[in-house]
Amino acid sequence: MHVLILGGTGEARRLAELLAGTARPDLRVTTSLAGRVAAPRTPPGELRVGGFGGAGGLADWLRGHAVDALVDATHPFAAGISRNAARAAAATGVPLLALRRPGWTPVEGDRWHEAGSLTEAAALLPALGTRVFLTTGRMGLAAFAAPDGLWFLVRSVEAPEPPYPPRMEVLLDRGPFSLAGEREVLRRHRIDVLVTKDSGGAATAPKLTAAREAGLPVVVVRRPPLPAGVPVACDPLDAVRRLAL
Template identity: 45%
Template sequence: MTRALILGGTADASLLAAEIARAGQDAIYSYGGRTRAPADQPLPTRIGGFGGVSGLADYIRREAITHVIDATHPFAAEMSRNAVDACAETGTPLIALERAPWTRAPGDNWIEIPDVNAAVAVLPEAPAKVFLAIGRQHIAPFAAKPQHTYTLRFVDPPETPLLFSADVIVSRGPFTLDGELEMMRRRGITWIVARNSGGDGARAKIDAARMLGLPVIMISRPRRPERLRVESVAEIMQWLGHRTCLGA
């Protein structure tokens, strides 16, 4: 009997959970715990870390997991490495649901850099209005350039004071192109810092930046381990042995 573990936290993982529930598949959805009020899922849900490779391997054995699906954020490289090692240790089949990264379109003004520290270095010395679209766990290095006016957007309000002055928007995506254009114009945004997450749910800010002619400091994805990977929910369902297609 098949029992899947979804390592989730993304819009793609939620789509997968809905399709698995429709198919009557036995599965557990796991949140990493970074969001205080995660979206409800149609599957049994757990929240929090596993305790590294050994903890994940113990969980796979204890819960009789037969298949693991890594549908974590493209920047969650440590979790992906842990999944590869834990599945190797337990002999559990593993697949990744990983959306393709964004690619440049005509009119894009991207500055592609490898990490957050490089993004800080690229920002100008003269005061600018910067939209940091990178998640709260990555913003601390920007305290090195406090001359800028920062706009941040989080799913949850910050639990602790920020290290620099910033205007915080609390909102959950997906976001629309019209909404992103209005936000950037109203706040006078002149620079955007983003991670190359890919997918449609967060793309509107990139399209808005192109339309407004704004520079985007684009942080490249970290290296993730080699493993079987696909880009669609339908392919995951086929891997699990279902012929159903998304929305069927």
Template identity: 50%
Template sequence: MASQGVAEDALDTTVEEGISRDERISRPDMASSSPITPRPTVALSLLILGGTTEASRLAALVADNAEIAPVLSLAGRTREHAPAPIPLRVGGFGGVAGLATYLATNSIDAVIDATHPFAARISAHAASACAIGDVPLARLTRPAWMPEPGDRWQVVPDMAAAVAALGSTPRRVFLTIGRQELAPFNGAPQHHYVVRSIDAPDGFTAPQATFITARGPFALADEEALMHAHAIDVLVTKNAGGAATAAKLKAARNLGLPVVMVARPPEPDVPTFHEPSEALAWVEKLARAKKLASPSHRAAP
């Protein structure tokens, strides 16, 4: 069983399901080496559900905006996380009720769900909790990958279907689905798996496996070399979208390899943005509305 370190899915690390019982609140002055911008009392209180590159980019955009008082929340699913330019909260909420309580207790004015496209549970919990508290909610997510000429994709709805798509004949399978959804592949031990994830997986018992702990972005030449070196027959991945790990799809296309692509779960019906700047504009509009509605603003001559 081999292991090697390289680098998988950018910052898509911390909010896969977001229900960790461990809850640690980072001191604001420890979240970044930069001083926290003073906020007026009418600043919009914003919760960013993060764990992605998009969330980090949005956090950077709001860090110096005096009209917004942001908090970045990470589920803590990976063993390490990058420093944040805004106050950072690490840990789960305890389901819908816990999140609704957090929103009310902390007087949250708006929520941006910038979690991973496959963090379906936390997205559903966010939608339900915001509905309970009548808190505005928007989604910030990268566009899904789309097949291009020469691709040999087989799109499947879930991991069980991905396992079935591999068939009974032994194959060399490149798994880039993260470390938390590997269990279904234990039921197909005839294959040799090359598993790449940010942290080493737990509970993967397939007898033939090579583990690569890695974090993107990845270069096309490196992806092609990896697939050659491991004699890969098929790539299994989730439609996470984004540029950091897209090179594996082009490498598979160039090498004529089939791809088993797990489709994204359904998204809640909320305003959705693909760029952090678009989400920022939505938040700034809410911040202006709150300022105009504040007693101090109405009382001003």
């Protein structure tokens, strides 16, 4: 049996580890990474790096490599890849499973402002603060280049490329992040508003707690919906069960 994991997340790596630990000689696991990070954390099993060339290219790869099951374990905001996975699965008849960690939910004391896109998030900022902790990654920073009078602390794994905000400082770091560390970031940079995508999970959640403690507003960009009809596993163990290995 050949399982192809569309990866790039901690959940994808953990799923590959679980599958590799089944001790089944007839089980082949391949993880595909987009190649946007120069030094990714590589999972066990076979590895391929780079795009497929759209849904058609992915369908050809599924056929050519005799894939029996496809798992979309990409980032919750990788909507284009998820669409291509659904189309390729439909074209080839390969079963598709989406692995998605649950999103965050606000609790008492949170001051959340939801946005449907990065552009909507940027439009909310002038009314909320002037020193912005931007934790949406290095892609899509052009959406925040227009607002005047704002300063941005941009945290990402790798340095962003223009266009990006004219007044910003880049903090290169990779999660998981501690609560103490997030408190210090907010304090040291005098942050008064946080912007994040609803990526979910525990690795980057401490920033939400730190913002709540400090009484800061948080702009949360909502996730794009998954393609209709795709079954969803909430964690890697659930994915293994659903794959019926």
